Structures are given as structure tokens and as C-alpha cells.
Amino acid sequence: DTAPLPGLPAPPPPGAHALPPGTYNGTVVLVTGGGSGLGKAMAAEFARLGADLVILGRTEERLKAAREELAELGGRVVVAVCDVREPEQVGAAFDLAEREVGLPSVLVNSAAANFPSPAEDLSPNAWRAVVDITLTGTWFTTREFGRRHLAAGTPGSVINVGASYAWTGGPGYAHSAAAKAGVRNLVETLAVEWGPYGIQVNGLVPGLFPHPDMPEAIRSGLEDAAARGELDARQPALRVGEPRELGWAATFLASPYARFISGHTLVVDGANWQRRTVVAAPVTPVREQLGREPFHG
Numbered sequence: 567d568t569a570p571l572p573g574l575p576a577p578p579p580p581g582a583h584a585l586p587p588g589t590y591n592g593t594v595v596l597v598t599g600g601g602s603g604l605g606k607a608m609a610a611e612f613a614r615l616g617a618d619l620v621i622l623g624r625t626e627e628r629l630k631a632a633r634e635e636l637a638e639l640g641g642r643v644v645v646a647v648c649d650v651r652e653p654e655q656v657g658a659a660f661d662l663a664e665r666e667v668g669l670p671s672v673l674v675n676s677a678a679a680n681f682p683s684p685a686e687d688l689s690p691n692a693w694r695a696v697v698d699i700t701l702t703g704t705w706f707t708t709r710e711f712g713r714r715h716l717a718a719g720t721p722g723s724v725i726n727v728g729a730s731y732a733w734t735g736g737p738g739y740a741h742s743a744a745a746k747a748g749v750r751n752l753v754e755t756l757a758v759e760w761g762p763y764g765i766q767v768n769g770l771v772p773g774l775f776p777h778p779d780m781p782e783a784i785r786s787g788l789e790d791a792a793a794r795g796e797l798d799a800r801q802p803a804l805r806v807g808e809p810r811e812l813g814w815a816a817t818f819l820a821s822p823y824a825r826f827i828s829g830h831t832l833v834v835d836g837a838n839w840q841r842r843t844v845v846a847a848p849v850t851p852v853r854e855q856l857g858r859e860p861f862h863g
């Protein structure tokens with residue numbers, strides 16, 4: 567947890583916020599993958615600050631459950647069943663948003679797909695599923711958002727959720743790491759291309775934020791490390807993140823206080839990424855996870 571630290575301001579109580587209450591009153595925020603996990607956690611922080619939400623996901627029941635939870639925080643919550651791989655479904659979700667609450671001014675691209683696999687075992691379909699959801703899906707929603715704002719002459723803010731292995735590579739995650747590298751690059755390209763039209767584009771990279779909706783393979787790896795007492799110890803900050811800490815960063819990036827920040831990717835990971843680059847790739851855990859012994863021919 568964010569424990570008190572001597573000499574530094576006390577950690578905020580549950581539900582508290584650095585931004586003034588009502589910062590997002592009248593603002594529509596669309597979160598892909600907002601029905602679960604970190605997408606839902608980020609959506610909650612926007613809602614606490616007054617935003618109306620549009621949450622996209624593939625599973626209707628999950629979206630409805632999330633709507634119950636998020637609506638208690640204040641604003642309106644619209645749900646749209648949408649596979650971001652399908653541009654027609656993305657267009658329909660934006661149409662629904664415009665009819666119900668208005669064109670979203672903030673887009674958080676949080677939908678992603680992932681599972682660990684030895685690179686050489688990835689089937690063409692497995693590669694496509696991950697790259698299509700993570701990279702192409704992010705592009706389809708961002709394109710829809712950009713086209714509508716450019717046509718209307720209105721400003722907007724895009725946040726692409728990334729991963730630090732977009733820079734370092736991710737052994738055991740070749741598909742996801744390649745897709746996240748593309749997601750990060752879109753930030754840099756579009757911030758410049760759309761900047762003159764008032765559209766900000768930033769990236770937000772979570773470190774380790776355990777949450778109940780994590781994919782089974784990733785969650786069980788973390789639980790094993792936690793059981794061995796290694797999970798927090800491996801983090802330079804000696805702890806993992808709380809999902810609300812990612813939400814604080816997202817609400818800052820789309821706020822008026824960050825209006826001059828664009829084309830930037832903010833890493834919220836307690837320096838875990840730097841530890842990995844200094845200590846070298848985590849060869850042993852990867853080998854354990856993938857069940858493959860090293861050999862040299």
C-alpha cells in the first residue's frame with residue numbers, strides 16, 4: 567500500500583484526488599476494456615472527478631456489472647459491446663456514445679490481449695489475436711476518435727496504455743511486446759500530426775498492478791512469486807502498484823494541468839523498468855514460466 571513516509575505528505579484517503587472535485591464535469595471519457603481490470607480502475611478515477619463514461623468491451627455481462635459499480639461514483643455510464651478489431655463495431659460504439667452522452671473528448675485505449683508463449687510456438691492466429699486487439703484495435707478506436715474531432719473542429723485527448731517491454735523487448739511475450747511498441751509509436755506520430763488540431767496523444771505505461779481480472783497465466787505467476795516472498799522484494803519501490811495510482815496518472819494526463827504534455831509516455835512502475843534494464847532480462851523466471859531448458863548447439 568501507499569504507506570506514510572516520514573517528511574512527505576500523508577497518503578490520500580480512499581476516494582481522494584489531487585485534482586479539484588468536478589474537474590471532469592461535462593466531459594465524456596471513453597475507455598476501451600473499461601469493463602474490467604486496469605481499464606475499469608482508470609474509468610473509476612475519471613468518474614470520481616465527474617466524468618460521464620463510455621466503456622467498451624467484448625462481454626456484455628462484464629460491462630453491465632462494471633456499469634453498476636461505476637454509476638455509484640456519480641456520472642452517467644454508457645456500455646457498448648464492441649470488439650475493437652472490428653471497425654464497424656467501433657464506429658457503432660461511437661455513434662451510441664454520441665446519441666447517449668455526446669462525442670467523447672477523452673479516449674483511453676486500455677483494451678489489450680496477452681498470454682505468455684515461447685515465440686516459436688505462437689500460431690499465426692495467436693499472433694494475430696494479440697496484435698489485432700492490442701495494436702490494430704487501438705488504431706481503429708483512435709482513428710474513429712480523430713476523424714470525428716477533426717470533422718467537428720473540437721479538441722480531444724488520447725491516452726494509449728502501453729507496456730515497458732515496448733522498449734526493452736519481452737521474452738515470452740513477442741506478440742504483445744511488438745504490438746505495444748506499435749501502440750507507443752502511434753503516440754509519437756499522432757501527437758505531431760494531430761497536435762495542430764487540438765488533439766493531445768500520450769502514452770501511459772503501468773508496471774505491476776495486480777488485480778482480480780488479470781489473465782490466469784499472469785496472475786498465477788505473480789501469486790507464486792508472492793508466496794515465495796519475492797513479489798514486492800523484486801520491485802525497486804519494494805511494493806507493487808495500487809490500481810488507483812494508475813487512474814491518478816490518467817486523470818492528470820487528460821486534465822487542463824497537462825494540456826502542454828503531448829507525445830509523451832508516462833511510466834508508472836516504481837522504476838521496475840529501469841531495474842530490468844540494469845539487472846538484465848529475467849532469464850530464470852522466463853525459463854520457468856515457459857518450461858524450456860536452455861541449450862547451445
Ligand code: HXC
Pocket residue numbers: 678679680681682683689690691692693695696729739742781783784
Ligand atoms: C497460447 C493462445 C492462448 C494461450 C489464446 N491462444 N490463448 N495460445 N496460449 N494462453 C491462441 C488460440 O489458440 C488461437 O490460436 C488464438 O490465440 C486466438 O484465440 P481465441 O481464443 O480464438 O481468440 P480471442 O478470443 O479473439 O482472443 C483470445 C485472447 C484474448 C488473445 C487470449 O481473449 C485475451 O487476451 N483475453 C485476456 C485479456 C488480457 O489478457 N488482457 C491483459 C493484457 S495485459 P489457434 O491457432 O489455436 O487458432 C498486457 C500487459 C502486459 O497486455 C504486461 C504484463 C507482462
